[in-house]
Amino acid sequence: MTTIIPRRRWVIGGLLGTGVLINYIDRINLSVAAPQLKAEFHLTTADMGLLFSAFFWSYALTQIPVGMILDRFGVTRIGRWGTFLWAIASGAVAFTGGFGGIFVARMLLGIAEAPGFPASAKATGYWFPRQERSVATALFDAAAKFSNVIGVPLVAFVVVGFGWRWGFGLTAALSFLYFIAFYFIYRDPSADPKLSREEHAYILEGGATPEGQADTNAGAMLAYLLRQPKVWGLSLGFAAYGYSFYLFLTWLPGYLVQAMHMSIIKSAGFAAIPWACATAADILFGGLLVDRLVAKGYDETKVRKSVLIIGMLFGLAVFGATQTTNPVWAIVWISIALSGLAASAPIGWSIPSLIAPKGGTGTIGGIMNFLNNMMGVVAPIVTGFIVGASNNFELAFLVAGIVLIVGIFFYVVVLGRIEPIQAPE
Template sequence: MQPDVMTRRQSVPRRRWWIGIFVGIGILVNYIDRVTLSVAAPQLSEAFNLTPGDIGILFSAFSWAYALLQIPAGVVLDRYGVTRVGRWGAFLWAVSSVITALASGFGGLVAARFLLGVAEAPGLAASSKATGYWFPRAERALATSIFDASAKFANVIGVPLIAFVVVTFGWRWGFWMSAALSLVYFAGFCIVYRDPSQDARLSRDELAYIQQGGATPEGQSATGTAGMLGYLLTNKKVWGLTIGYSAYDYAFYLFLTWLPSYLVTTMHMSVLHSAGYAMIPWAWATFTDVFIGGWIVDHLIAKGHDESGVRKAVLVFGMICALAILGVIGTSDPRWAIAWISVSLGGLAIAGAVSWSIPSLIAPQGGVGTVSGIMNCVGNVMGAVAPALTGFIVSATHSFENAFWVAGVVIFAGILSIVFVLGKIEPIPGPSGEQRRTADAARSI
């Protein structure tokens, strides 16, 4: 980075970083909403006489709704913007948690989790879009890693906090707590968040710095949201990113949903003891996410290394580390199990941070939400498959070993997609006039 650029970065105000942290808090809250069920699963199993297969279906109910609505949510996000969609989403997080706390049977639990999937569908795409608006390209990796790391850090503070509440007061109180957190964030979002052009607290100097540094332009695509969707669905670069991210999501959701139960059933720990152990890999993942997936990437690019090469190399490195999930197979010592899981989750965190920085770097104007939606839709189909398939494998074999083998194969397929399909990380050209006419004709059929 040139000295004059560095000097300018240090001299401009830092409103953008406060917005980045606030967006990260939102992801922290909605991931606490998600992990509450994982912590409460043993009590729910006893209360409603649920099998591991039932629990797997319950885990995946969220993911199916979340996955199926990713593309529509991305289109809606590009149409109505981060501010409006973000407010409604945060409000519905709280509603879902309240319904879960009041549930009287398995059907009610499934319905509440499905609603949570609907409510949180725009969350990560909105964070990616907001980060694209608020940060220049040179700061995008670190800014993205803030909200991506929040998803991991939710397990560091959320799992022990919810475990304490669940053990002390019962599983319903865990969901009452997550409802309260969501309501507080909803109020804060209404007060704090605006896009840069609408933020009265953003100085002219900082706005100019953000825009001149390659921030994603605000506004809709001239092609229209439906036309943009059709155009991007045919793009090889989008699918290379999507397949790689899907492999990440499969392994991530396996850990997110089944790690507490794995420690309780296979390592014979209590709920509170397992929560303490589970903090270790999630804390390590939070660190690798911000330091390697964020700061290291921005630092190497600032040193003059090729931007696309750095991002792809770090992304592949993270996915290779994620293959450490195979080291858990045959392990009976909880310390070794946690060590292997920490390496794997740390690698996944690196890959996740880089992956979520890419939509705002490759999308045409007005298409960040749509690229994010495509990526997160397919990724969360895999995220829905992971807990359900793991539950059935454990029910059939009374072991997690085959589930870990499946995750390893999926991760390897993701590595191949990143290396051979994604291509250079650079903006996708907007639809040409001919491509626009084709998209318009397709919509009229």
């Protein structure tokens, strides 16, 4: 008789996905409000590039410390504080009065949201067996893409109807509601009274990441992991993905308004199309397909790396967007590129928990997300200066494609097999 395993772990997966969804709506609201901000405060294109990057300066620079703190104090405690603080920081933008105030508020938001992705990756390692890890990771990673499908039109409606300040007020309210949900629902498996003994055994027997701190201190673990080629292959490959992802996250609405001469509302509708495609690819290929093949007994490394690299190759469709002035074809090429990148993303985020020694998942996730989000600093600024100098986006998209080629090299050559790194002595 087949034992039916309860599904508490999927409640946790859904909670983490909801958090990332709201987390990313917080990030994209500035992109939607950009035309109004630019007009009200007389900002240049380069100024907007700097504002888009402000969040990522603080977010990226706090990733490694946050990863170490997560490994020391755990997901429950750090997750609660992070969600509470990001709700406050999100609302602060609505009360600013110019470039400087917006820049500072966005930097504070970056600090507050820093635990989001590393905490979700660490929690997924605790809560899911290896054969379900890709789908579980795709739940929260796809939410980052889906935020553009519902978040951009939602924020655009509020911004156009009530003004840009109300757009930031809306995201602050959503963030606070998530803080309440996280506070009452999330626990690590060993501390969750609603997790059955049967499901906990199933999770552990399936190769879940062991709970608890590392046997070495945080500084020594960081130094040890920074010497591992696997960590650098993963982190630099994922950073290349991040360059294109953050270019489109911050500049896609502006590209459609400026280059394709659309209104804010129309650009929001068009911008949702590539992100909807990316959401589907994230779950179907980066999640379900990978877990299905691993469950059938195919080699884990070959499966994960094949989808990882093929997805990055599809990302090179960004080159196609440099060859058209037709908005429909531009959206087609960008949809292909983002779908490929989205298929590779949950695999990248699942790898820290698959290769980390005990107590090191948060640190590896912090290293990876630091380099990834430094691209969130670089891509908006570089794009802003290129577009400001040339008055078009072709060269900016070309640069993104070249960065992807470099990332593919690190995934293929440096990452190696996806297997646990030996624990430090």
